[in-house]
Amino acid sequence: MSQQTEQAYLASYNIKDYDTCLTTVDSVLFTVLNGELYTLLVRRANHPYLAYWGLPGGFIDVQRDVDLTACANRHLAEKTGIIPPYLEQVCSTGSKTRDPRGWSTTVTYYALMAHIQCTTDIDSVDDVQWLPATQALQMELAFDHKQMIEQALERLKQKALYSLVPVYALPETFTLSELQQLHEVILGKSIQSKSFRRRIELANVLEETGELSTQKGKGKRPALYRVKTGAADYRFMRNLEH
Amino acid sequence: MSQQTEQAYLASYNIKDYDTCLTTVDSVLFTVLNGELYTLLVRRANHPYLAYWGLPGGFIDVQRDVDLTACANRHLAEKTGIIPPYLEQVCSTGSKTRDPRGWSTTVTYYALMAHIQCTTDIDSVDDVQWLPATQALQMELAFDHKQMIEQALERLKQKALYSLVPVYALPETFTLSELQQLHEVILGKSIQSKSFRRRIELANVLEETGELSTQKGKGKRPALYRVKTGAADYRFMRNLEH
DNA sequence: CAAGTTAAGAGTCTTAGGGACACTTAAAGT
DNA sequence: ACTTTAAGTGTCCCTAAGACTCTTAACTTG
Numbered sequence: 001m002s003q004q005t006e007q008a009y010l011a012s013y014n015i016k017d018y019d020t021c022l023t024t025v026d027s028v029l030f031t032v033l034n035g036e037l038y039t040l041l042v043r044r045a046n047h048p049y050l051a052y053w054g055l056p057g058g059f060i061d062v063q064r065d066v067d068l069t070a071c072a073n074r075h076l077a078e079k080t081g082i083i084p085p086y087l088e089q090v091c092s093t094g095s096k097t098r099d100p101r102g103w104s105t106t107v108t109y110y111a112l113m114a115h116i117q118c119t120t121d122i123d124s125v126d127d128v129q130w131l132p133a134t135q136a137l138q139m140e141l142a143f144d145h146k147q148m149i150e151q152a153l154e155r156l157k158q159k160a161l162y163s164l165v166p167v168y169a170l171p172e173t174f175t176l177s178e179l180q181q182l183h184e185v186i187l188g189k190s191i192q193s194k195s196f197r198r199r200i201e202l203a204n205v206l207e208e209t210g211e212l213s214t215q216k217g218k219g220k221r222p223a224l225y226r227v228k229t230g231a232a233d234y235r236f237m238r239n240l241e242h
Numbered sequence: 243m244s245q246q247t248e249q250a251y252l253a254s255y256n257i258k259d260y261d262t263c264l265t266t267v268d269s270v271l272f273t274v275l276n277g278e279l280y281t282l283l284v285r286r287a288n289h290p291y292l293a294y295w296g297l298p299g300g301f302i303d304v305q306r307d308v309d310l311t312a313c314a315n316r317h318l319a320e321k322t323g324i325i326p327p328y329l330e331q332v333c334s335t336g337s338k339t340r341d342p343r344g345w346s347t348t349v350t351y352y353a354l355m356a357h358i359q360c361t362t363d364i365d366s367v368d369d370v371q372w373l374p375a376t377q378a379l380q381m382e383l384a385f386d387h388k389q390m391i392e393q394a395l396e397r398l399k400q401k402a403l404y405s406l407v408p409v410y411a412l413p414e415t416f417t418l419s420e421l422q423q424l425h426e427v428i429l430g431k432s433i434q435s436k437s438f439r440r441r442i443e444l445a446n447v448l449e450e451t452g453e454l455s456t457q458k459g460k461g462k463r464p465a466l467y468r469v470k471t472g473a474a475d476y477r478f479m480r481n482l483e484h
Numbered sequence: 485c486a487a488g489t490t491a492a493g494a495g496t497c498t499t500a501g502g503g504a505c506a507c508t509t510a511a512a513g514t
Numbered sequence: 515a516c517t518t519t520a521a522g523t524g525t526c527c528c529t530a531a532g533a534c535t536c537t538t539a540a541c542t543t544g
Contacts (some may be wrong), residue, residue: 009289013343019304020262023336023347047251060336062261062345067337092334092349094265094302095309101255103304105265107334107347177492195531197493202530219491220539238480238501238530419521437502439522444501461520462510480501480530 021094021103025071026057026145028110028152029084031118031130032169032182038115039136039149040079043127048100053129054142055149057106072109079128081119084111086168086232090152098144106143110152112168153186160186161239164203167227173209175222176200183240191240205231263336263345267313268299268387270352270394271326273360273372274411274424280357281378281391282321285369290342295371296384297391299348314351321370323361326353328410328474332394340386348385352394354410395428402428403481406445409469415451417464418442425482433482447473 004012029040041053057075065071073083087109094105115130122128131139137149159165160183167179180196200206205228212221246254271282283295299317307313315325329351336347357372364370373381379391401407402425409421422438442448447470454463 004289006289006292010342015262015264015344016258018301020257021265021302021304022257023263023265047246047248050248059260060263060345060347062263062338065338065345068334068347071336089333091331092310094313094349096304096307100252102257103302103307105302105310105347105349107336175492192532192534193493194495194533198530216541217491218489218541220493220541222492235481236530237483239477241479241531417521434503434505435521436504436523440501458512459520460512460518462522464521478501482502 021105022059022099022101024057024059024104024106025068025075026055026106026108026148027072027076027087028055028090028108028149029076029080030110030112030133030152030156030169031115032185033115033130035181035185037133037169037182037185038130039133040122041129041131041136041141042079043129044142045127049142052142053131053136053139054145055108056128068107069109072107072111076111079120080113080117080122082113082117084113084168085117086112086165088155088165090148090155093144093148106148108148108152110155112166114169114171116171156186157242161242162236163234164200164205164227164231167206167231173211173224173226175213175224177222179225187240187242189242195240199236203231203234203236204228205234263347264301264341264343266299266301266346266348267310267317268297268348268350268390269314269318269329270297270332270350270391271318271322272352272354272375272394272398272411273357274427275357275372277423277427279375279411279424279427280372281375282364283371283373283378283383284321286384287369291384294384295378295381296387297350298370310349311351314349314353318353321362321364322355322359324355324359326355326410327359328354328407330397330407332390332397335386335390348390350390350394352397354408356411356413358413398428399484403484404478405476406442406447406469406473409448409473415453415466415468417455417466419464421467429482429484431484437482441478445473445476445478446470447476 031038040056042056044050044052044054056079060071065074069087072087077083090108090110092105092107096103098104122130133153137146166182166186169182170178176197180191180193184190206225207228209224209226211224213224273280282298284298286292286294286296298321302313307316314329319325332350332352334347334349338345340346364372375395379388408424408428411424412420418439422433422435426432448467449470451466451468453466455466
């Protein structure tokens with residue numbers, strides 16, 4: 001076999017001569033709504049796990065997807081109308097038994113977007129829904145999607161401890177209190193607002209828009225911020241307490 | 243199709259009716275030797291990239307491998323004779339173009355082991371070699387294995403900043419200076435020995451064997467340590483400076 | 485309109501732990 | 515015995531997080 005030239009080898013190569021395995025890309029899409037963390041679930045229209053709720057995602061389209069990220073974004077855009085502003089790979093899970101059809105590997109991503117960035121009307125279709133993450137974790141989901149949500153949530157928690165990545169679950173402009181509340185929801189723990197604001201000043205990856213929030217509420221009107229480019233990569237030297 | 247029962251669907255399911263893609267598992271195996279970080283490379287015996295050096299790894303064996311970790315360990319044990327004491331998934335890379343045979347995904351792991359734990363005689367075979375990581379990165383390797391080594395190294399650097407994971411590249415017993423030197427090599431930066439020792443005491447994941455090193459050298463004879471179980475999971479709250 | 489209430493945001497003290505560097509200790513070499 | 519070298523300790527400084535208080539600017543209510 002290794003006597004062949006590479007050209008001849010490739011010309012005669014046919015993937016169907018080999019035992020291949022299934023490869024899928026699934027994403028855990030988070031957003032924040034009313035101070036709660038939500039996750040997007042999709043009702044399966046096919047076997048296996050027909051009619052079960054599961055993660056948005058699916059097989060790689062060897063024609064259309066140029067790489068794994070593109071595949072994740074394609075499936076997410078199909079459901080939400082947009083490519084989410086933050087996408088990060090969590091891990092891959094593969095085993096002989098996780099899919100009844102055979103050896104199957106899935107690459108899990110998690111994504112963040114603002115609820116209002118969703119351009120499709122999710123309430124009007126019955127096979128896609130936003131569900132509080134805690135609630136999703138109590139359902140019986142397709143495949144091992146529950147563990148995948150747990151892993152994504154764990155990663156997001158770590159990120160909340162040493163970065164400002166969660167900001168991508170907020171709209172274009174937001175207040176520091178909104179961001180702090182989001183971190184608190186993710187971590188399941190309250191944060192000293194002074195510490196939080198000091199960290200934001202230190203990180204220098206957010207900027208004031210100059211406007212104040214127009215939302216009328218009781219106290220002082222909070223300043224609005226937006227993210228600078230590169231905010232996703234900032235890492236604090238010290239973690240918040242956990 | 244969704245009218246079918248699940249049983250009927252699975253009975254008639256044949257993976258070869260679909261456009262599948264290639265799935266491989268590759269590992270970057272690091273060890274330390276003479277104060278330098280080494281990586282295990284394997285010379286390819288098959289097309290494509292015949293005779294190029296690349297990472298140990300390969301296709302999933304749908305019969306023998308129960309999951310991705312087992313697949314990584316199997317390929318590593320074939321070359322080194324042992325399952326490495328530390329194995330961690332780095333990321334997955336997949337695209338239409340990374341393999342000339344078609345759409346291909348690879349799950350990259352990195353592993354750590356002591357050089358002396360290697361039970362095969364690597365010097366006596368000519369298709370496997372330990373190479374300093376810096377040197378490996380200057381070679382033209384198979385596929386995108388160079389980027390994979392870079393990603394693994396980057397992950398290992400992060401781990402060296404906030405954990406004691408690199409300890410798994412040392413033998414069963416080791417001195418704190420050896421561990422510190424290893425961290426310094428990985429980070430490319432010297433560390434204050436006082437800080438390093440304080441962190442080790444704080445972490446409480448190493449224990450003294452009670453013995454002193456028998457290696458005869460000039461100065462005071464250093465104490466020997468071993469890792470406690472669970473050392474891999476310890477995370478410091480503060481990073482070392484980078 | 486003045487007083488009260490609420491949330492945003494600043495001031496300041498404490499505290500944990502890393503950086504820097506001098507010092508001590510125990511081995512080998514001369 | 516004296517020097518050299520590496521292991522290991524003592525101690526001061528400094529950064530940044532935690533805790534708590536105080537101020538500011540909006541609203542609500544009598």
